[in-house]
Amino acid sequence: MARVKFLCDADRCIECNACVTACKNENDVPWGINRRRVVTINDGKPGERSVSMACMHCTDAPCAAVCPVDCFLTTADGVVLHNKDLCIGCGYCFYACPFGAPQYPKVGNFGSRGKMDKCTYCAGGPEADLTPAEYAKYGANRLAEGKLPICAEMCSTKSLLAGDGAIIAQIYKERVLKRGYGSGAWGWQTAYRETVAI
Amino acid sequence: MRIIASLKTALAAFALVVTLAMVSPVSAQQSIQGVNPTAQAVKEQDLLRQLDAVSGRVSIPDQKSGLLIQPQGREWRQFHNTTMFWVGVVSVLGMVAALIAFYMVRGKIMIDGGFSGRTILRFNVFERFVHWLTAGCFIILALSGLNVTFGKSLLLPLIGHEAFTNVSVIAKYAHNFLAFPFMAGILFMLAVWVKDNIPDSVDVAWFKAGGGLVGHDHPPAKKFNGGQKLIFWSVVLGGIALSISGVLLLFPFFATTIWDMQIAQIVHGLVGVVLIAIMLAHAYIGSVGMEGAFDAMGSGEVDLNWAKEHHSLWVKEEESKKAAMPKGMVAAE
Numbered sequence: 001m002a003r004v005k006f007l008c009d010a011d012r013c014i015e016c017n018a019c020v021t022a023c024k025n026e027n028d029v030p031w032g033i034n035r036r037r038v039v040t041i042n043d044g045k046p047g048e049r050s051v052s053m054a055c056m057h058c059t060d061a062p063c064a065a066v067c068p069v070d071c072f073l074t075t076a077d078g079v080v081l082h083n084k085d086l087c088i089g090c091g092y093c094f095y096a097c098p099f100g101a102p103q104y105p106k107v108g109n110f111g112s113r114g115k116m117d118k119c120t121y122c123a124g125g126p127e128a129d130l131t132p133a134e135y136a137k138y139g140a141n142r143l144a145e146g147k148l149p150i151c152a153e154m155c156s157t158k159s160l161l162a163g164d165g166a167i168i169a170q171i172y173k174e175r176v177l178k179r180g181y182g183s184g185a186w187g188w189q190t191a192y193r194e195t196v197a198i
Numbered sequence: 199m200r201i202i203a204s205l206k207t208a209l210a211a212f213a214l215v216v217t218l219a220m221v222s223p224v225s226a227q228q229s230i231q232g233v234n235p236t237a238q239a240v241k242e243q244d245l246l247r248q249l250d251a252v253s254g255r256v257s258i259p260d261q262k263s264g265l266l267i268q269p270q271g272r273e274w275r276q277f278h279n280t281t282m283f284w285v286g287v288v289s290v291l292g293m294v295a296a297l298i299a300f301y302m303v304r305g306k307i308m309i310d311g312g313f314s315g316r317t318i319l320r321f322n323v324f325e326r327f328v329h330w331l332t333a334g335c336f337i338i339l340a341l342s343g344l345n346v347t348f349g350k351s352l353l354l355p356l357i358g359h360e361a362f363t364n365v366s367v368i369a370k371y372a373h374n375f376l377a378f379p380f381m382a383g384i385l386f387m388l389a390v391w392v393k394d395n396i397p398d399s400v401d402v403a404w405f406k407a408g409g410g411l412v413g414h415d416h417p418p419a420k421k422f423n424g425g426q427k428l429i430f431w432s433v434v435l436g437g438i439a440l441s442i443s444g445v446l447l448l449f450p451f452f453a454t455t456i457w458d459m460q461i462a463q464i465v466h467g468l469v470g471v472v473l474i475a476i477m478l479a480h481a482y483i484g485s486v487g488m489e490g491a492f493d494a495m496g497s498g499e500v501d502l503n504w505a506k507e508h509h510s511l512w513v514k515e516e517e518s519k520k521a522a523m524p525k526g527m528v529a530a531e
Contacts, residue, residue: 011239017257034258039266041254047239051254053266062275068346069363070354086363088370090346091450095460096275098267112374113450183239186252190269 003078004121005165005192006152007172008052010183012159015040015050019151019160023054026122026150027139033103035119036151049183052151052160054119055080055101056191063093063102077143078165079121084137089113098190121162122149169196242267262451274460278347278467286347286471293475297482304411307488309504317499318516325390326498332383332433335376340474342369347467377444384437387430394421395430400511410508421512429480436473440466 015038023029023036036054057080064072064080071086072093082093091113093102104113124141127134134141142150152162161168169185176182176198185196245252252266321329345353345366354362401424407417409425417423422430443466446454454462484491490504505513 015257020258032260034260034263037256037258037260037263039252039254039256039264041240041245041252041266043255049240051266062271066275066278068350069366070350070359071363086359088363088366090366090370091447092278092346094450095456095463096271096278098269098271100263100265100268100456181239184242186242187267189243190267190272 002164002166004057004163005078005168005188006054006056006121006149007161007168007185007188007196009159009161009172009175010049010051010186011179011181012157012175013038013050013052014157014159016156019052019155022150022154023119026142027120028135029139030105030117033105033117035101035103035117051186052155053099053187054151055097055121056099056187057119057121058098058191059193062096062098066092066096068092073126075123077121077123079123079143081120081123081125081138082116082118083126084115084117087115089115099187119149122147122151165192172196173198262456265456268456270457270460274463277464282347282464282467282471285468286344289471289475290344290478293478297479297487300411301482301487306486307410307483309489309501310414310416310507311503313490313501314503316502317493317497318502318505318513319498320494320500320505321498323498326495328383328386328390329495331379332387332437335380335383336477338372338376339380340470340477342373343467343470344474345369374448377441377448380437381441384434384441388434391422391430392434395427397424397427400424401427416507416510418510419508419512420515421509423509429476432473432476436469436476439469440473443469 017038020034020036020038024034027035029035036052038050038052040048040050042048057078059078061072061074061080063082064074067082068090069086069088071083073081073083075081089104089107089112091104093116094100094104101118102116103118104116106112107114120138120141122140122142124130124134124144125138127137129144130141140150142148147153149162152160161171172182172185173196182198188195242252246267246269250270251268253264254266256264346369349362349366349369353365357365400418400420404417404419404424407415409423410416411425443462446452446462447459447466450459484495490501491508493500493504502513
């Protein structure tokens with residue numbers, strides 16, 4: 001597979017939050033953590049748009065660059081994963097992430113952070129594929145089963161697209177050309193240093 | 199008859215539908231234009247240009263996740279991986295190099311008159327306790343802090359990922375917990391020594407004479423000379439800056455936004471490495487750099503000749519205090 005990405009077509013998102021719920025269920029995401037959330041911009045005003053956002057699996061990922069213990073890895077598909085056995089919960093990836101993806105279970109004193117948790121593109125972790133250890137730490141590994149992330153697969157309006165970056169960009173481009181408008185590939189410029197030219 | 203009647207009704211209904219269909223296109227078009235999504239849709243690039251960030255409303259309890267995109271994370275990354283790295287390297291290694299060079303040129307600063315064998319109390323038990331409480335915490339805080347920026351390039355290749363994580367977890371908890379005795383130490387030091395650290399004209403003369411570091415004369419000084427006052431104020435002010443920024447980072451989102459935390463981290467990192475460099479110089483002159491200096495914080499009793507050379511005005515003060523006391527009584531301090 002080529003470089004996989006997420007693309008949220010905000011003109012189709014109806015803010016049903018099913019992606020948020022499906023993600024929590026599929027990955028057994030701990031209480032208090034949302035790997036994906038839907039942000040509504042200009043809520044209640046003309047031009048309101050909702051964007052479903054999680055880790056964008058950036059090119060040259062900032063989280064990986066600042067991690068003091070070097071716990072991140074990028075798979076051949078371009079998925080940014082991290083190793084919870086190495087993570088020390090320092091919070092640096094959170095300062096650096098443009099999308100607020102890394103989150104930490106609150107453990108112990110003060111604001112002590114536990115091991116970071118974020119979207120894995122439903123690709124599990126560095127453990128052997130589809131093992132109980134992998135599921136316990138990272139959740140489902142749908143990619144290993146030949147499936148795409150659950151959030152995009154069950155999106156009722158097919159607003160959230162996942163898969164080969166070139167293909168989903170093409171789908172989005174065709175949509176925009178056909179309907180005559182599009183609010184843009186949210187986060188792409190920041191995450192991939194490129195946007196979908198139409 | 200009934201059939202004709204119902205036919206009439208059906209025809210009338212049909213005519214009505216046709217009429218409506220002929221009239222309606224105008225109003226339908228208007229209503230589509232009224233909510234033209236092309237004209238009013240928010241666009242990411244416009245929002246980023248206007249506000250430097252994109253945020254909105256979320257319906258989950260975690261309200262701070264309403265911040266959709268904060269490109270400032272990129273600048274923080276740039277700071278941490280480049281600026282912080284090099285400021286740290288230059289200030290810490292630069293200070294080590296400067297101290298080695300100073301030692302080569304100047305050598306150990308000896309007591310000109312040699313040890314007199316008589317001593318005078320310089321720091322009492324509480325002063326020494328406060329000093330070593332702060333110093334001990336600072337050493338561990340400094341090492342665990344440096345580990346966050348430099349461990350990845352220095353220690354990790356040597357011991358491997360798993361061992362490095364174990365070290366870093368302990369370092370993180372040590373850093374979080376020892377912050378509190380360190381902050382207490384800073385406040386104690388401020389309380390105990392601030393009265394002797396107000397800058398005055400003696401300090402100006404001391405600095406003009408090069409503090410005795412350059413050249414071999416001993417400019418007069420009170421309990422603390424100009425250089426020591428600089429150390430005191432850099433510890434107190436630097437310590438307070440580290441404390442405030444550190445506490446803000448210890449309690450994420452308690453009183454801060456993501457941008458405040460980025461700034462707090464920048465302040466914490468920069469003040470940290472600069473204070474480490476200053477403390478290296480302080481530790482040098484208090485130990486290997488000067489004969490007789492360590493006793494001040496070791497036993498608390500310094501040699502009288504050392505005291506006369508480095509703190510002439512202070513010795514006079516102490517002696518006059520002693521002379522003013524009735525015979526047979528021991529000075530309280």
